[in-house]
Amino acid sequence: xxxxxxxxxxxxxxxxxxxxxxxxxxxxxxxxxxxxxxxxxxxxxxxxxxxxxxxxxxxxxxxxxxxxxxxxxxxxxxxxxxxxxxxxxxxxxxxxxxxxxxxxxxxxxxxxxxxxxxxxxxxxxxxxxxxxxxxxxxxxxxxxxxxxxxxxxxxxxxxxxxxxxxxxxxxxxxxxxxxxxxxxxxxxxxxxxxxxxxxxxx
Amino acid sequence: xxxxxxxxxxxxxxxxxxxxxxxxxxxxxxxxxxxxxxxxxxxxxxxxxxxxxxxxxxxxxxxxxxxxxxxxxxxxxxxxxxxxxxxxxxxxxxxxxxxxxxxxxxxxxxxxxxxxxxxxxxxxxxxxxxxxxxxxxxxxxxxxxxxxxxxxxxxxxxxxxxxxxxxxxxxxxxxxxxxxxxxxxxxxxxxxxxxxxxxxxxxxxxxxxxxxxxxxxxxxxxxxxxxxxxxxxxxxxxxxxxxxxxxxxxxxxxxxxxxxxxxxxxxxxxxxxxxxxxxxxxxxxxxxxxxxxxxxxxxxxxxxxxxxxxxxxxxxxxxxxxxxxxxxxxxxxxxxxxxxxxxxxxxxxxxxxxxxxxxxxxxxxxxxxxxxxxxxxxxxxxxxxxxxxxxxxxxx
Numbered sequence: 280x281x282x283x284x285x286x287x288x289x290x291x292x293x294x295x296x297x298x299x300x301x302x303x304x305x306x307x308x309x310x311x312x313x314x315x316x317x318x319x320x321x322x323x324x325x326x327x328x329x330x331x332x333x334x335x336x337x338x339x340x341x342x343x344x345x346x347x348x349x350x351x352x353x354x355x356x357x358x359x360x361x362x363x364x365x366x367x368x369x370x371x372x373x374x375x376x377x378x379x380x381x382x383x384x385x386x387x388x389x390x391x392x393x394x395x396x397x398x399x400x401x402x403x404x405x406x407x408x409x410x411x412x413x414x415x416x417x418x419x420x421x422x423x424x425x426x427x428x429x430x431x432x433x434x435x436x437x438x439x440x441x442x443x444x445x446x447x448x449x450x451x452x453x454x455x456x457x458x459x460x461x462x463x464x465x466x467x468x469x470x471x472x473x474x475x476x477x478x479x480x481x
Numbered sequence: 482x483x484x485x486x487x488x489x490x491x492x493x494x495x496x497x498x499x500x501x502x503x504x505x506x507x508x509x510x511x512x513x514x515x516x517x518x519x520x521x522x523x524x525x526x527x528x529x530x531x532x533x534x535x536x537x538x539x540x541x542x543x544x545x546x547x548x549x550x551x552x553x554x555x556x557x558x559x560x561x562x563x564x565x566x567x568x569x570x571x572x573x574x575x576x577x578x579x580x581x582x583x584x585x586x587x588x589x590x591x592x593x594x595x596x597x598x599x600x601x602x603x604x605x606x607x608x609x610x611x612x613x614x615x616x617x618x619x620x621x622x623x624x625x626x627x628x629x630x631x632x633x634x635x636x637x638x639x640x641x642x643x644x645x646x647x648x649x650x651x652x653x654x655x656x657x658x659x660x661x662x663x664x665x666x667x668x669x670x671x672x673x674x675x676x677x678x679x680x681x682x683x684x685x686x687x688x689x690x691x692x693x694x695x696x697x698x699x700x701x702x703x704x705x706x707x708x709x710x711x712x713x714x715x716x717x718x719x720x721x722x723x724x725x726x727x728x729x730x731x732x733x734x735x736x737x738x739x740x741x742x743x744x745x746x747x748x749x750x751x752x753x754x755x756x757x758x759x760x761x762x763x764x765x766x767x768x769x770x771x772x773x774x775x776x777x778x779x780x781x782x783x784x785x786x787x788x789x790x791x792x793x794x795x796x797x798x799x800x801x802x803x804x805x806x807x808x809x810x811x812x813x814x815x816x817x818x819x820x821x822x823x824x825x826x827x828x829x830x831x832x833x834x835x836x837x838x839x840x841x842x843x844x845x846x847x848x849x850x851x852x853x854x855x856x857x858x859x860x861x862x863x864x865x866x867x868x869x870x871x872x873x874x875x876x877x
Contacts, residue, residue, distance in 0.1 A: 288741075289662050291698055295669035298691065302676035333658055333741050358665075360658025360738070382664040385672040 281396050282306040284323060284353065286316045286339075287331040292381075296329060296388075303389050313337035317345065325353040327376075327395035329388075332359040332366065340366060343373050351406060354395035358383055412476045418460045425481070426453040431470045432480035522620040528613055530555045542622055544594040555616075560592045591620065600627050637842055638718050641764050644839045645712055648770055655739030660705050663698035670695045708735065711763065718761040720847075722870050725758055725765070725802055726751045726794055732769035733792065736777075745777055745788040752794050755802055759870040760847040768843050771836045772806040772863050779810030779861060801849070801872055805864040812855040821853055840865075848873060 283305045287293045290311070297307040308323050310316035313334050320328075332339040339357055346352040357370050357378045367378045376398060377391035419427065422443075429439045436454070440447040463469055473480075513536075516523045522539030526532045535543075535550035543550065543558055591601040600623045608615040649656070674691045677683050708731075733747060740747055758765075769792075776790045791807040813821060820826045824838040844851050849867035856862055 289666075291666040291694060291701075292662055292669070295666040295673065295694060295698075298673035299669045299676070302673045302680075333738070335741050336744070338744065360661040360665075361654045361742075363654075381658075381661040382668040384668065385676075388669075 280304070280306045281326040281399075282308060282323060283327045283329060283392060284308045284310060284316065284320070284325045285329045286310040286313065286334065286342075287358070288312060288334055289331075292331070299385055299388070300329075300392065303385075303392075305392070313339070313342040313345075316342065320346075320352065326399040327356060327392050328353045329356050329358060329392065332357055332362075332370075340370055340373075343370060343375065347373060351402070354398045354402070356388070356391040356395050358388075409475065412472060415461055416473075416476050416478065419457060423453050423457050423460075424478075426450060427457050427469070427473065428478065428481035430454060430457075430466065431473045431478070434481070519619075520621075522622075524550065524555070524558070524618045524620065525608070526555045526616045526618070528615065533615065539620060542593075542620060543591070555618075557594075558591055560590050560598050591622075599624050634718070634846070637846060640835070641718075641767060641839055641843060642713075644771075644835045645763075645767050647835065648767070648774060649709065649713060651774065652736070652739055655736070655742055656705070656709065658742065659738040660702055663702040663705075666698040667695050667702075670698070712766065718764055718846075720759055720761050722757045722759055723762050723765065724755060725804065725867065726755050728762060728765050729769050729792055729794060729804065732766045733773065735766075735770060736773055739774075740777065740790070743777055743780075743788070744785045745780065745790060747773075748789060748791040750791065750793045752796055755794060755796055756869040756871060758802060758847070758867045759873050760867065761843075764843045765847070765867075768840050768865070769804075769806070771840045772865075775836060775863070776806050776808035776810065776861075779808045779812075781810075783810055796869075797866075801866050801868040803864055803866050805862050807856060807860060807862040809856075809860040812859060813853060813861050818853065822851070837863075 283300050285293050285296045285300070285307060286309075287296070288311055293309050293311065297309055300307045308319070308325065310319055314337060316328070316330075330339040330342060334342070337345070339359075343355055343357075346355075355370075355375045357375050358381055359366075359378065360381050362378065362380050370378050376395040377387075379387055379391060416424070425443065426439060429442070434442070436447050436450045440450045443450070458464065458469065461469065461472060463472065516534075516536040517538075519536075520538065522542040523534075523536045524532055524539050525534040532550050532553050532555055535545075537547065540547060540550055589601050589603055590598045591603075592598055602621045602623050604619045606617045606619070608617055670691050674688060677688065677691075712735075729749070729751060733749065737747075773790055773792070777788075780788045780790075787809050789809050791805075793805045793807075795803050797803055814828075817826075817828070822837050822841045824835065826838075841851050844865050844867065847867055849865055851863060851865040853861060853863050
């Protein structure tokens with residue numbers, strides 16, 4: 280069962296949305312402010328956050344900006360009592376799944392939540408892949424990683440040897456070990472994987 | 482007419498004494514000429530209340546034919562409900578002749594022969610004559626002033642009504658949000674109930690709870706609509722005894738959504754109890770709304786965490802009730818501080834410049850006043866005072 284967090288300062292709205300989502304088969308957590316949501320969020324492991332834009336103190340958009348600085352957060356579906364276009368654009372640009380006007384119909388809300396949950400699954404799968412990839416790169420020794428960063432920059436073995444003050448033959452040995460540990464054969468593949476793992480060229 | 486001759490004798494003697502060179506002898510003829518020349522009605526009566534003389538202006542004013550007032554009782558000119566003030570003075574006036582003004586609050590009424598009643602201003606002068614003490618009343622019809630006053634008040638009411646519409650226009654977004662909250666709750670609750678019923682997992686208690694929530698949300702939406710309607714309905718001002726704290730709370734609850742949207746905090750410091758004031762509830766609510774909107778507008782450029790509106794109410798003995806609305810905005814520029822209450826004066830690009838002017842005129846119509854000043858630590862404070870209902874009673 281996927282968990283959805285509903286954040287709205289109005290208890291009657293929160294309760295009603297929670298009921299609807301629950302009746303559609305989600306586990307639901309409630310939060311009455313941006314602050315309490317930020318606090319509760321990491322522990323809840325939600326697949327979607329339904330946020331009211333007009334929250335007192337920290338509003339929904341500011342909350343989204345705070346969340347995006349964190350390492351991973353549930354996809355956001357915004358609800359608003361009155362939408363202005365710049366606000367909507369900003370929210371969507373910042374990665375919101377949808378921006379729905381209150382009163383929201385179940386069709387629209389549940390469709391948006393489904394999309395958010397799918398996005399969350401994709402995000403999680405990508406994060407897992409990335410983690411596995413990083414784990415492979417973590418197997419490299421410091422010297423191997425150094426050689427790797429030169430290789431993906433397109434530096435020739437001879438030049439790498441000169442810059443690291445080692446023999447060209449040693450460079451070749453390090454290269455072979457890198458390819459072996461990562462289980463790849465071509466430099467093209469190496470460049471691609473390093474890019475995915477966020478490794479910068481030297 | 483011998484009494485009148487004696488009146489003129491007194492005056493004539495006095496004049497001769499003051500200026501021996503002046504040989505003018507003031508006679509009844511002269512008194513009559515004078516009385517017929519002035520704009521006002523003049524009625525001279527005996528100490529028993531019988532009218533001795535009335536000029537033609539008085540006869541026309543009260544709707545009597547020529548000479549028809551003489552010999553009648555003074556009471557014939559006074560509406561029944563008001564006779565008292567005339568009863569007592571007779572025989573109880575101080576020994577020295579003097580002049581006095583009856584009531585200064587324009588509430589005096591007079592009675593025409595056809596039974597109609599009209600507003601008057603009356604001055605009375607006692608005369609010592611050979612015939613004994615007599616009373617001269619100078620009567621002025623002030624229906625015209627009253628009509629002007631009334632027209633002015635209607636204009637003020639209209640203006641207040643129009644500017645309420647403008648204020649409401651500025652709050653459209655906030656009101657939509659305010660109304661959409663209960664509508665969201667109703668829709669989500671109803672659709673949740675339908676899902677529960679369809680899946681056959683219905684539980685009586687749960688459904689009852691949902692229905693209760695729907696009812697509560699619907700009532701809340703209804704109350705919001707009712708509040709807007711009342712605020713916008715064009716009505717002649719109705720002055721009643723009202724609790725200013727209650728008015729402040731109602732007005733602020735109107736603005737709460739707008740404050741949330743604009744990220745403004747409100748601090749209320751209301752006196753635990755306030756003596757009632759006498760005024761128009763909707764217009765006083767408008768005063769608070771205008772001042773709070775004004776305070777919010779002044780904080781557009783203020784940092785979010787510093788945006789605070791403070792509303793305070795206090796009772797000050799002898800001065801009445803003081804209410805202040807403070808903000809932490811840009812304050813009032815010295816150079817314009819004497820213009821903020823002028824009509825069509827605005828520092829906002831889209832402002833009409835009516836808000837504070839209407840606010841001031843409403844307060845003045847209710848016997849109050851308003852001032853504006855900058856706070857020592859930034860922002861501005863608008864404070865107004867209103868007399869309590871008891872204070873107003875004392876004045877009349």
